[in-house]
């Protein structure tokens with residue numbers, strides 16, 4: 374790697390503050406709760422904490438609907454609490470990354486209230502307004518990512534405004550340089566407060582085709598995204614933010630790229646482009662979507678998962694970019710339940726996912742609860758769900774002809790709430806998350822599955838993550854090794870090597886519930902036969918020494 378940026382060997386921990394730790398008894402997590410757990414994150418080996426939105430917001434999309442970009446939502450605490458968090462992180466040699474949601478704001482934002490008040494208000498062009506179509510309907514056929522049309526009618530001025538997400542999340546008009554100036558201002562505000570990282574929410578959607586054409590459906594999924602994803606001026610806008618804020622303040626940045634491409638992510642994350650440090654892409658988390666449709670169920674395509682991870686490892690490496698590595702986040706069901714076994718092989722599965730991901734090149738993201746192997750909760754009925762996307766889609770799926778039971782079965786598997794139930798700290802009531810009534814149910818398995826229990830168990834999922842994170846800091850090949858897959862399409866095994874001039878890392882994982890046999894290719898076996906082989910980490914205790922003929926027990930993984 375040409376430049377060794379401070380974050381290339383780092384590991385990021387993603388905190389969904391509403392569900393992390395409540396110190397006031399409201400049933401919702403808060404900033405002081407996070408600050409109270411920094412020693413726990415330090416022990417895990419975390420370098421950067423990504424704090425998801427805590428700004429003033431009506432919470433229709435749990436904070437991704439921002440009503441004031443520079444003020445803390447009292448539900449999460451005060452600006453003093455925020456400043457204390459920054460200081461307490463610094464004391465521990467850790468850094469704070471915050472979420473920046475500037476593709477859209479809440480319709481409660483002062484900018485939007487002014488914009489909607491009249492056509493000639495100075496804030497009118499902060500948002501995207503269009504006349505009704507000749508038939509009086511929506512300006513075009515673009516669909517919201519939460520279901521339904523992407524346009525909302527406003528009586529006051531007889532126009533529609535664009536909402537790619539919830540109807541209370543109005544898209545900002547980045548064509549307007551005043552909007553771009555406002556974004557530079559808010560980023561600078563947080564950079565001056567000592568924030569060292571920005572996670573940029575759906576940042577590749579900010580440049581729309583200014584013709585706002587109908588989607589003719591010739592390219593899937595036909596919901597309009599081809600007219601605003603990785604749009605005409607997106608790189609120009611990002612370079613401006615980099616020049617004015619990211620570089621001057623040496624901020625690590627990760628762009629969340631919705632429905633993007635490998636070529637685009639190379640451009641977004643190659644240091645020569647001066648845009649982002651790294652990118653999130655989601656292709657590997659659509660391998661269980663039939664025809665790219667999140668709202669139908671099918672078993673995941675293992676070969677597709679392996680080839681996507683491989684394409685992006687090789688593609689980004691050759692393109693000089695950098696990957697944000699993740700299997701979990703607040704928008705996805707828990708990978709443990711989604712891809713593996715969250716029952717009798719729960720521990721093996723949790724450790725397998727960690728080993729498989731942390732051997733790759735990039736910066737790993739650990740989503741809260743993943744490090745103790747939290748699975749999807751057991752849902753009883755729709756009343757337990759809180760996510761606007763889930764409640765919208767439960768209705769829409771039935772409008773599309775599904776029975777209530779079929780719709781519920783789909784929501785149970787796909788809901789973002791699968792990853793939003795509270796962190797499980799100990800076996801006290803509500804798992805030590807709150808002394809009040811939790812805003813969403815606590816997984817009732819917490820007496821068996823909690824942080825306190827795992828801290829004192831050297832074989833726990835927690836200590837497995839802690840070791841993997843320490844390897845990345847101390848063994849160079851994790852950061853600068855190349856990547857070659859060698860499982861040859863094996864139906865159960867995913868395996869790859871990482872190589873640099875001094876070290877060779879071998880990672881093997883049996884993603885199946887059956888024993889799997891595999892013969893290492895002669896070329897690989899010859900190249901390691903004479904070397905001293907050290908087992909770094911395993912998850913079933915059986916992998917003693919590497920042989921050319923390998924048998925892996927169910928959900929076994931090692932490196």
Ligand code: TEU
Nearest residue numbers: 434437474518538574575631703704762
């Ligand atoms: O999510 C963007 C994203 O990944 C969407 O494209 C995805 O389709 C959506 O999560 C529905 O599955 C970001 C945030 O991570 C998410 O929590 C917000 O709801 C969304 O943007 C709007 O701000």
